[in-house]
Amino acid sequence: MDQARTTISKIFNGEPRSYTRFNLTQNMEGDNSHVEMKLSSDMDDEVEANGVGESINQHNRPYYPSKLNQRSPKTICGFVIAILFLFIIGYLIGYLSNKSTVKNEIKSDCPVFSEPTPERPQPVYSLDWSDLRTLLKKKLTTDNIKSSLKEFSSVSHQAGSSGDEALANKIMDKFRTFKMTPWTDEHYVKVQDRGTSNKVLFRGNAVGTTEGYLAYSAVATVEGTALYGHYGRAEDFRRLRELNVDVNGKVVLIRTGQLTFAEKVANAASLNASAVLIYPDPLNYEINDDTALFGHVHLGTGDPYTPGFPSFNHTQFPPAVSSGLPLIPAQTITIKQATEIMSKLGGRTLPDGWNDGMLWDTRLGDEDDNITVEVNNVLVQRKIHNVFGVIKGYLDADRYMVIGAQRDAWGPGFARSTVGTSLLVELARTITDMIKNDEFKPKRSIVFGSWSAGEFGSVGATEWLEGYLTSLNLKTFSYISLDEVISGSDSFKASASPLLYDLLESTMKQVSSTVDATKSLHEQFAASNWEKSVMEPMGLSHSAYPFQSFSGIPSLSFRFTSVNIQSSKSYPFGTFEDTELSLDRYTSSSTLKLAKTAGEVAGLVTLRLVHDHLLKLNVAKYTNVIRNYVSQIRAKVESRQMVRRLPSTLSMQWLLSAQGSYDRAASNLVSVIRDSDLDDMEQCRIINNRIMRVEGSLLSPYVSPRETPFRHIMLGSGSHTLAYLVDHLEAIRGNLKSADVDQFRNQFALATWTIQGCANALAGEVWNMDNEI
Secondary structure (H helix, E strand, C coil), X not given: CHHHHHHHHHHHHCCCCCCCXXXXXXXXXXXXXXXXXXXXXXXXXXXXXXXXXXXXXCCCCCCCCCCHHHCCHHHHHHHHHHHHHHHHHHHHHHHHHHHHHHCCCCCCCCCCCCCCCCCCCCCCCXXXXXXXXXXXXXXXXXXXXXXXXHHHCCCCECCCCHHHHHHHHHHHHHHHHCCCCCEEEEEEEEEEECCCCCEEEECCEECCCCCCEEECCCCEEEEEEEEECCCCCHHHHHHHHHCCCCCCCCEEEEECECECHHHHHHHHHCCCCCEEEEECCCCCCCCCCCCCCEEECCCCCCCCCCCCCCCCCCCCCCCCCCCCCCCCCEEECCHHXXXXXXXXXXXXXXXXXXXXXXXXCCECECCCCEEEEEECCEEEEXXXXXXXXXXXXXXXXXXXXXXXXXXXXXXXXXXXXXHHHHHHHHHHHHHHHHHHCCCCCCCEEEEEEEECCHHHCCHHHHHHHHHCHHHHHHHEEEEEECXXXXXXXXXXXXXXCHHHHHHHHHHHHHCECCXXXXXXXXXXXXXXXHHHHHECCCCCCCCCHHHHHHXXXXXXXXXXXXXXXXXXXXXXXXXXXXXXXXXXXXXXXXXXXXXXXXXXHHXXXXXXXXHCCCCCCCCCHHHHHHHHHHHHHHHHHHHHHHCCCCCCCCCCHHHHHHHHHHHHHHHHHHHHHHHCCCCCHHHHHHHHHHHHHHHHHCECCCCCCCCCCCCECCCCCCCCCHHHHHHHHHHHHCCCCCCCHHHHHHHHHHHHHHHHHHHHHHHCCHHHCCCCC
C-alpha cells in the first residue's frame, strides 16, 4: 500500500516533495514562540489558496502552482486507469500477505499458547435461604450420623498412635470420596506419656494404684502436709489466706470442675505449693471409684516446647519452653484414693460452702497428714497429622471459614472426639452433595479440619495456626468447633466472639427444639434473656480458644450439656468411661437426635457465612463490650485518684477517645451497609474486608506471641488485657505487692492504642480516619 501511495504521488506531482514543518504558537506572559508543522507541499498550496500565504512567505520559499490543469483529457484518463490498476495490485498484495500470517498449521503434538478470552461471570443458581435451610435439614440425617459414629468409634486412638493414624486415613478417604482434594499437615510434637512408677503415699503408705496422669507435669518426688483447696480457684486460696492458712510447701488436694487442670495447678504454684493432687469428686462425676483420670497441666495450647512457632520437622529454633509449664508435680487420683486420704484428714473444719454435699466429713489437713507425690512422666516426640478438605467458593475462594474437630482421645473418647469427627464428615458430605446437585454454590470457601493431639491442649490446631498465622488471620473469617458438642441434654451453652452473637441467635430461632418440634432452640433454651441464658466466657477449656485469642479469628463453640451438676466437666471426659453407653445415659438415649440438631446449628451458621454477599458478622457488638470495660476502668481510676493511689495526671481522655473512635467507625459501617447495594459483589467485598479486620486488630501488637500467645485484649489472658487493668486497679486499691503504678500506666496506654488501632482498621482507608486521639 505504501508503494501504491508513492506511485500516485509521483504521477500527480513528479518527485515527492514531502517535508515536515512544526508551527506551534503560544503566548503566555508575553513570551512568543513560533513553530510550524507541515506534512507535505500540498498543504502549502491549500493554505495559499485560502488566502493565508503570509505564514508561508515568512519562510522565503517560492510558490509552485499545480500543473494538473495543463494536462489533456486523454492523459487524465490514463492517469485514472493507472491509479485503479495500482490500487487493485496493492489490495491483492496486502490481502495475501495478511492471510499468510492469520493462521498457521498447528501440529497436535505441539503446545498451543493463546491469550485466554475473558469470560463474563455466569449467573450461579442457588436456592434461596429458606429452601437451603430446609435442604440441609433434609440431607443431614440421623441414619448417616449413626453410620459415621460407628465407623469412627475407636477403643484406642491416642495422639500419634496407630489408631489415630488409621482414623486420619479414613477421613482422608471420605474427603476424596466427596471430591474435596484433601491434604495433611504433619508436625513433630513433644508430649508426655505416663510414667510406670507414679505414686501417691499418705502417711508413708501407698494409696491405691495410680493409673491416670497429667501431661506436662514437673517430674519430681516431693513431700508435704496435706491441704484441701476446694476447686483451686483464686477465691478459694484467698479464703485460705483469710483463715491464716499457709499454702507454702503444702500438697494441695483439689476437686475437678470450675477451672481447667492447668489453671488449678498454676494457682497453687503461685503460692509455692509443693504439689497438687486432683480428684473427681462423686458430687461431680458418676463414675466408678477406681476410674483413672487423664489430662494436661500446660497453661496454654500447642506444643509447649515450641512456643509461638510451629513444630515442623525442618524448622531450626533454639531450645525454648513455654512459660505455661508448671514447676511443681501434679497428679490425678481416683475417687477411691481420694476417699482414703480425705476421710482421715485432721485440722480445721472446712469453710462455709466448701462441704457442699461431699461424701466425706473431711477437714483442711493437719501437720501429721504427710503426702508424698512421685511423678515420673516421660517426654516423647510424636509425629501427628492434621487432615483437611476444602470446598472452594466460586466468588471469593481466597476468603474461607474453618470447621474443626479433635480426632484423638485417651481411651474411647466417644463424646470428646468421635461425635465431633462424625459431624465434621457428615457436614462435608451434606454440603458437597448439595453442590454436586447444583442446589448450592458457596461464595466463599469452607475448610474442614481434623486435629490430632487435642487432648494435650489443642496441639494439632495450634501448631497449624502457628505455621500459617500470617495467611490465616488475613483470610479466615470464622472458626466453628465441633468438640464436645454433646455431654447432656437439658442445657445449651455457647462461647463465641461478639461478632457472631447475632448470627448464633438467629440460627437458634431456625433450628427445631430437641423436645418439641413446634418450637425452636431459642424458645427452648433462651426465651427470656438469650445471652445470659446461653453465652459463657471462652477459656482454655474451649478448643476454639487459640483461634479466637491467638489468631484473632472470630470463633464459636457450643454444646448440649447438663445443668443439674455444678461442674462444667460433669460428663466423664478424660476417662475410659467416655463411651457410647455413657453418653446415651447422660442424654437419656437421645444422642442421635442431639447430634443432628448440633449439626444443623453448625451447618446453618456455615451456610449463612458463605451464602450471602455480606458477612453476617456484627461489628457493633464490640461497642458495648468496649464501653463496659472503659466504664469499669474509669470508675476505678477516679476512685484511686481521690485517695491518691494514682496520680492526677493519669487522664481517661485518651481511652474515652479510643472508645469513641470505635463507636463512630462501627456506626459508619452500619450506615454504609444500610445505604449500599448488597447485590453489588465488589461493594460487599470491600465491606467484608473492613469487617474481617476487627478481630485481628484486637490482638495486642505490643506483646510477644511466644511469651504471651493469647494476645486478644478482651478475650485473651495476660497483662495486656482490659480485664487485667481492672484487676490491677483492685491490687492498687488494696496496696498489694503485685500493684505497680508505672506498669499500670504503661499497660493502660498500650491497651488504649490497641483499641484505637482497631477503630482505624474498621474505618477503612486512611482518608476515612481521624487523629482525634
